[in-house]
Amino acid sequence: MVKRATIGDVAADAGVSTATVSRVLNGGAVTEATASRVWEAVARLEYTPNALTKGVFAGRSSTIGVVIRDLSSPFYLDLIRGADEVAAANDSLVMLANTFRRVDREVAQVRTMDEQRVRGLIVTTGEATDGRTRRMAGNGTPCVIVARSVRDAPPGLHSITLDDAEAGRLMAAHLAECGRSSIGVVSSGRRPSQIRRTAGLRRALADLGSPLPEDAVTVAESEEEVSGAVGALLARGHDRGAPLDAIVCTTGRLTVAVHSALTTRGIAIPGDIAFVTMDDFPWAAALGITVVAQPSYQMGLKAAELIVDRPGGPVALVFAPTLVARASCGERRTA
Amino acid sequence: MVKRATIGDVAADAGVSTATVSRVLNGGAVTEATASRVWEAVARLEYTPNALTKGVFAGRSSTIGVVIRDLSSPFYLDLIRGADEVAAANDSLVMLANTFRRVDREVAQVRTMDEQRVRGLIVTTGEATDGRTRRMAGNGTPCVIVARSVRDAPPGLHSITLDDAEAGRLMAAHLAECGRSSIGVVSSGRRPSQIRRTAGLRRALADLGSPLPEDAVTVAESEEEVSGAVGALLARGHDRGAPLDAIVCTTGRLTVAVHSALTTRGIAIPGDIAFVTMDDFPWAAALGITVVAQPSYQMGLKAAELIVDRPGGPVALVFAPTLVARASCGERRTA
DNA sequence: GTGAAAGCGCTAACAC
DNA sequence: GTGTTAGCGCTTTCAC
Numbered sequence: 001m002v003k004r005a006t007i008g009d010v011a012a013d014a015g016v017s018t019a020t021v022s023r024v025l026n027g028g029a030v031t032e033a034t035a036s037r038v039w040e041a042v043a044r045l046e047y048t049p050n051a052l053t054k055g056v057f058a059g060r061s062s063t064i065g066v067v068i069r070d071l072s073s074p075f076y077l078d079l080i081r082g083a084d085e086v087a088a089a090n091d092s093l094v095m096l097a098n099t100f101r102r103v104d105r106e107v108a109q110v111r112t113m114d115e116q117r118v119r120g121l122i123v124t125t126g127e128a129t130d131g132r133t134r135r136m137a138g139n140g141t142p143c144v145i146v147a148r149s150v151r152d153a154p155p156g157l158h159s160i161t162l163d164d165a166e167a168g169r170l171m172a173a174h175l176a177e178c179g180r181s182s183i184g185v186v187s188s189g190r191r192p193s194q195i196r197r198t199a200g201l202r203r204a205l206a207d208l209g210s211p212l213p214e215d216a217v218t219v220a221e222s223e224e225e226v227s228g229a230v231g232a233l234l235a236r237g238h239d240r241g242a243p244l245d246a247i248v249c250t251t252g253r254l255t256v257a258v259h260s261a262l263t264t265r266g267i268a269i270p271g272d273i274a275f276v277t278m279d280d281f282p283w284a285a286a287l288g289i290t291v292v293a294q295p296s297y298q299m300g301l302k303a304a305e306l307i308v309d310r311p312g313g314p315v316a317l318v319f320a321p322t323l324v325a326r327a328s329c330g331e332r333r334t335a
Numbered sequence: 336m337v338k339r340a341t342i343g344d345v346a347a348d349a350g351v352s353t354a355t356v357s358r359v360l361n362g363g364a365v366t367e368a369t370a371s372r373v374w375e376a377v378a379r380l381e382y383t384p385n386a387l388t389k390g391v392f393a394g395r396s397s398t399i400g401v402v403i404r405d406l407s408s409p410f411y412l413d414l415i416r417g418a419d420e421v422a423a424a425n426d427s428l429v430m431l432a433n434t435f436r437r438v439d440r441e442v443a444q445v446r447t448m449d450e451q452r453v454r455g456l457i458v459t460t461g462e463a464t465d466g467r468t469r470r471m472a473g474n475g476t477p478c479v480i481v482a483r484s485v486r487d488a489p490p491g492l493h494s495i496t497l498d499d500a501e502a503g504r505l506m507a508a509h510l511a512e513c514g515r516s517s518i519g520v521v522s523s524g525r526r527p528s529q530i531r532r533t534a535g536l537r538r539a540l541a542d543l544g545s546p547l548p549e550d551a552v553t554v555a556e557s558e559e560e561v562s563g564a565v566g567a568l569l570a571r572g573h574d575r576g577a578p579l580d581a582i583v584c585t586t587g588r589l590t591v592a593v594h595s596a597l598t599t600r601g602i603a604i605p606g607d608i609a610f611v612t613m614d615d616f617p618w619a620a621a622l623g624i625t626v627v628a629q630p631s632y633q634m635g636l637k638a639a640e641l642i643v644d645r646p647g648g649p650v651a652l653v654f655a656p657t658l659v660a661r662a663s664c665g666e667r668r669t670a
Numbered sequence: 671g672t673g674a675a676a677g678c679g680c681t682a683a684c685a686c
Numbered sequence: 687g688t689g690t691t692a693g694c695g696c697t698t699t700c701a702c
Binding site for chain 2: 049056080115116117256285
Binding site: 006007008018019023026049050052053054056057058269 | 689694695696698
């Protein structure tokens with residue numbers, strides 16, 4: 001195994017001190033002649049500086065940490081791409097961890113990020129890591145919480161959320177325009193964002209004059225539970241004497257599952273039932289599925305910028321969702 | 336900004352030396368009494384060890400680097416998930432970079448990974464980084480090249496590839512079974528894996544008695560070029576007096592584009608034309624699209640294991656593709 | 671403009 | 687079992 005050249009080796013090869021090599025590498029005051037001797041030595045020895053050591057000295061690494069709840073969601077993929085874009089523009093990298101929706105891994109991974117002394121951390125996870133991120137912010141490591149708002153945020157602890165209530169309202173308004181009034185909702189659980197989307201939908205529907213029955217919202221934690229949940233929704237609508245004419249899914253993660261729960265039952269979209277879900281995805285256009293999209297790429301970009309720019313106080317950014325109307329809710333009837 | 340506690344602070348607080356603290360933290364021989372005093376100090380001071388410093392001492396970090404050509408491909412996502420799984424099992428993390436298919440970024444990112452002294456590197460990129468990965472392997476940083484085979488690999492430089500020719504053969508055989516004989520191919524370019532898939536397809540087709548005309552293969556570098564490419568294919572088949580009855584796409588990246596190029600022309604799948612593509616994806620089942628799948632998760636797992644296990648020589652792993660038959664090529668006619 | 675030397679936070683010999 | 691000491695590879699005063 002070939003030992004790597006150190007700055008000392010370069011210095012020796014160029015006949016200068018390590019301090020001078022460091023100056024050449026990081027842009028200090030040096031003669032052209034010395035500089036070129038150093039660069040030659042760098043090339044000759046194939047010297048690659050050790051970012052770890054730099055990080056020790058600086059007190060932190062240059063890497064941006066990202067902890068993702070569920071890499072399979074298209075929302076998160078775009079978020080990462082946004083963050084990666086900013087990282088690359090700053091000669092930096094993204095350090096990624098996927099929690100697979102498990103709280104124990106979430107906690108361990110945020111700790112590991114802290115141990116790695118990341119320059120800043122983007123987390124899409126829940127409350128379990130709240131204490132740690134607060135402390136990190138206090139230690140000078142900016143943290144950006146995505147999809148969860150933060151109460152009493154200290155300086156350096158930022159949040160980026162979607163206007164979830166508005167997302168619900170957008171869905172309600174579109175369904176009303178398309179003449180749908182008996183709606184069933186598939187939600188993925190008790191996360192605040194899910195609650196807020198459902199609440200926004202409920203409120204808008206009530207304002208529109210067709211309030212949502214209590215039992216018209218069902219929870220499916222995993223893809224496996226979706227088919228049962230959809231079945232229950234359908235049955236309840238039937239029992240109530242108001243057969244469902246629309247299904248709303250409040251999480252992009254379950255879109256495939258809800259869609260196939262419908263189609264495998266032979267239900268036509270939008271003929272029998274309208275369908276609207278969260279988060280745009282590559283196949284949505286081909287399938288004609290109407291969605292409420294989050295600007296996920298922009299959110300990742302902004303999150304990383306908060307880390308790079310280090311604004312003084314806590315920043316709470318709320319992004320607006322947009323409705324992408326396609327065919328899955330039928331024709332709009334109003335102008 | 337609250338200064339972080341160092342190992343020295345912990346030592347002072349517990350009334351021991353830094354060496355003892357280090358032993359407690361990393362499992363050396365210490366009295367129970369001392370150990371608990373140290374742990375109390377750790378908790379009281381909220382001490383989080385600095386992985387950067389550890390890495391300096393060890394000569395390398397514990398992080399696994401992954402450089403991805405194109406994060407939007409489902410293949411790569413699963414690959415990352417596999418690598419992440421192994422990393423997590425080793426108290427480690429994945430450091431990710433996305434090249435956006437740009438060679439300059441590719442080179443810069445591999446260098447940055449080297450600077451970060453990653454424990455090992457998984458790269459899905461092309462030849463441009465070949466020199467660097469060879470050197471890294473020589474320096475004791477195992478590198479795993481995914482989707483590109485490596486000539487004369489030195490120890491520590493591994494490769495993981497798909498049996499691309501077999502992927503092509505699988506497609507040819509399936510289309511033959513479904514009675515399709517006039518085939519057009521959309522490929523994404525000159526990458527070796529693309530070449531090998533097309534060659535495998537061509538050979539199998541010839542063996543089957545329906546050789547592929549030279550001009551039945553077209554290249555689309557980007558999604559934008561796909562529609563034109565498909566149009567050309569269709570026209571050539573027509574001119575040749577053998578209208579296409581099947582389209583093969585040799586890259587998962589262009590699946591959406593090829594599919595929509597077909598459907599927007601009003602072409603029915605499989606009624607008018609059969610369609611088979613690479614890489615399984617969440618919507619494939621719902622859309623009934625037949626694919627040749629790569630075991631991408633397994634490939635990511637194996638890649639990371641090569642890094643963690645550090646086998647002596649160079650290892651070259653070839654994975655077998657599998658055909659996932661759905662509706663898009665019509666019914667099989669043979670038994 | 672350049673070098674000597676101290677030190678970032680930690681680990682690993684080596685004594686005791 | 688525990689402390690002392692010497693580094694890991696680099697940056698940064700402070701002299702010259």
